[in-house]
Amino acid sequence: MQTALSIAMDALAYGMALFIICIGLSLTMGLMRVVNLAHGAFAMIGGYIASFAARDLGLGYGFGIVLAMIGTVIIAVPLERLLYRRIYDRSELSQVLMTIGITFCVIGITNYFFGPTLKTIPLPAELARSVDLGFRSIAGHRLFVIASGLVVAGGLWFLIERTGFGIHLRAAVENAPMARTLGIRTEIIYAASFALAIGLAAFGGVVGAEFLPIEPYYALRYMVTFLVVVSVGGAGSIPGALAACLLLSAIDVTARYLVPDFGNFFFYLAVILVVCAFPRGLMGRAQ
Amino acid sequence: MPPGRTLGRDLLGLALIALAGLAGYWLFPDNLAFLTRVISVALLVLSLDLIVGYCGIASLGQGALYGAGAYAAGIACVHGITDPVLLILIGAAAGAVMGILMGAIMLRAHGLPQLVLSIAIVQLLHEAANKASSITGGSDGLSGMSPAPLFGIFEFDLWGRSAYLFGLGLLLIVFAVLRFVTRSPFGMVCRGLKEDPLRISALGIYAFPVLLKMFVISGAVAGMGGALAAIATQVVGLDSVSFEISANALVMLVLGGIGHLYGALIGTVIFMALEHVVAAINPFHWMTLVGAVLIAIVLFAPRGLSGTLDELARLLTRDRWGAGR
Numbered sequence: 051m052q053t054a055l056s057i058a059m060d061a062l063a064y065g066m067a068l069f070i071i072c073i074g075l076s077l078t079m080g081l082m083r084v085v086n087l088a089h090g091a092f093a094m095i096g097g098y099i100a101s102f103a104a105r106d107l108g109l110g111y112g113f114g115i116v117l118a119m120i121g122t123v124i125i126a127v128p129l130e131r132l133l134y135r136r137i138y139d140r141s142e143l144s145q146v147l148m149t150i151g152i153t154f155c156v157i158g159i160t161n162y163f164f165g166p167t168l169k170t171i172p173l174p175a176e177l178a179r180s181v182d183l184g185f186r187s188i189a190g191h192r193l194f195v196i197a198s199g200l201v202v203a204g205g206l207w208f209l210i211e212r213t214g215f216g217i218h219l220r221a222a223v224e225n226a227p228m229a230r231t232l233g234i235r236t237e238i239i240y241a242a243s244f245a246l247a248i249g250l251a252a253f254g255g256v257v258g259a260e261f262l263p264i265e266p267y268y269a270l271r272y273m274v275t276f277l278v279v280v281s282v283g284g285a286g287s288i289p290g291a292l293a294a295c296l297l298l299s300a301i302d303v304t305a306r307y308l309v310p311d312f313g314n315f316f317f318y319l320a321v322i323l324v325v326c327a328f329p330r331g332l333m334g335r336a337q
Numbered sequence: 338m339p340p341g342r343t344l345g346r347d348l349l350g351l352a353l354i355a356l357a358g359l360a361g362y363w364l365f366p367d368n369l370a371f372l373t374r375v376i377s378v379a380l381l382v383l384s385l386d387l388i389v390g391y392c393g394i395a396s397l398g399q400g401a402l403y404g405a406g407a408y409a410a411g412i413a414c415v416h417g418i419t420d421p422v423l424l425i426l427i428g429a430a431a432g433a434v435m436g437i438l439m440g441a442i443m444l445r446a447h448g449l450p451q452l453v454l455s456i457a458i459v460q461l462l463h464e465a466a467n468k469a470s471s472i473t474g475g476s477d478g479l480s481g482m483s484p485a486p487l488f489g490i491f492e493f494d495l496w497g498r499s500a501y502l503f504g505l506g507l508l509l510i511v512f513a514v515l516r517f518v519t520r521s522p523f524g525m526v527c528r529g530l531k532e533d534p535l536r537i538s539a540l541g542i543y544a545f546p547v548l549l550k551m552f553v554i555s556g557a558v559a560g561m562g563g564a565l566a567a568i569a570t571q572v573v574g575l576d577s578v579s580f581e582i583s584a585n586a587l588v589m590l591v592l593g594g595i596g597h598l599y600g601a602l603i604g605t606v607i608f609m610a611l612e613h614v615v616a617a618i619n620p621f622h623w624m625t626l627v628g629a630v631l632i633a634i635v636l637f638a639p640r641g642l643s644g645t646l647d648e649l650a651r652l653l654t655r656d657r658w659g660a661g662r
Contacts, residue, residue, distance in 0.1 A: 137635065142449065150584065151630070152632065153628065155624070155629055159625055166621070266621075277449075277452075318458075318464065325445075326446070326454075
């Protein structure tokens, strides 16, 4: 019983961390139709900035998160203007190649500047101690991650379904030329949603650093995991991404607890089964 | 083009490859082990070209086929089947079987889910090979194989001379066969499926068996590459069935040019030669360089080096004709 509870708590927290990182990727893929394999690279940049701010400059965790999000977006927006804009209507293979290229460059350059070591992000005292929930205690940090995931999911749903920006975004996705005719400036919409996705990636990279440690090959090592989550969930769907994150993290954490020497075997087995059964993802949109 | 002329061009191409291979043999006698690895990876990249370049299916899991061949040949060799030609055939068979499985799974999906399936398959095999350490040697790698001399005469010695020449011969044979396959009606149907699947199905052709057949051929070629690596190095490591080798193979193919068999060879040689030099200096510089090259190719030369060379050649010849008029 105790094991089952620990597995459930760990899986929930890990799934939420994955969700915060992957939801941005799901949005860029589903709404803007870009296969952005460099998404993990932006999460990594966020982690590096937060680690630098919180550990080396001693600015504190919250400040580190804010700085990481702002810094990553500042790096990403010129990339969107210069590189991504040219591949929006190119083939999937071109998008994959270009974004793998960006990932390699990010890994090479960050490690040139920051050195090839594991980067830790020190937690503040309030998050480091455990919180008593009555039936069992849980690390404060995990509670924080779970809460952040819920806030991100709710906030995004509100933004896309209930605000003017969301209406413009959905219009631009549905039919870009018609949206432009109606006076919606699609380039700005695309740039803003790209920046939002990247900001979320940086946020997720920082708060998820306890589960996915910030290390030199972060962007490459977890690239597959992020991509898998999005395609299992169905690109562009918030509930789909949430379901995929929770399902896959449950499988992954359970396998790690019960049969640790199988590694990721069951994770990938589950992925193959789900994608074969739902080729468009759990809640993907029909094309 | 009349059939006589294509035959002549093919023979010329094969002669050029043989010449380049022999030049490598004379120029770098101390690096033959590395050159043999280049040939083995070239087979992998050729097999990837069959799927990506001729069928238009993006795959980041070609290492599954290569690793299947390498492990099959390695395990057979450890258990007493030591004839190198037979080992290559075993590798090809294992790759082909894996090709059927992979094709049957991957062809269920399209686009991104298809790409993810290819990655999941290679990762699953990687974990399985790691877990089944009593058969595969796990993370230590499979070792202890000693292939018999080639045709009973040529020993696989420390300098790797017979391994290299064996590999070169294998590459030439495979290349010739693939030229034939890609130009056959079957190859044309594959190209057609890549360009316009709707039209091909309107002609009454059912895509699935055609593509599956290409997966089998591709698997056999990749399996031979893996078996060659197993014979030449006498070790099979987990890296032969990994996402990394699959991604690198795709990068090499794109560098050389998708949909050209020559492109696959050019890309492999350039990529591995550069990697050999630059990665030895600093692996992170190497990653930055590869990344920048990939971005540049997508932006400026979508058809890769061979495609760009073709275009240049066409421009130059047209200019010359223009000047003659």
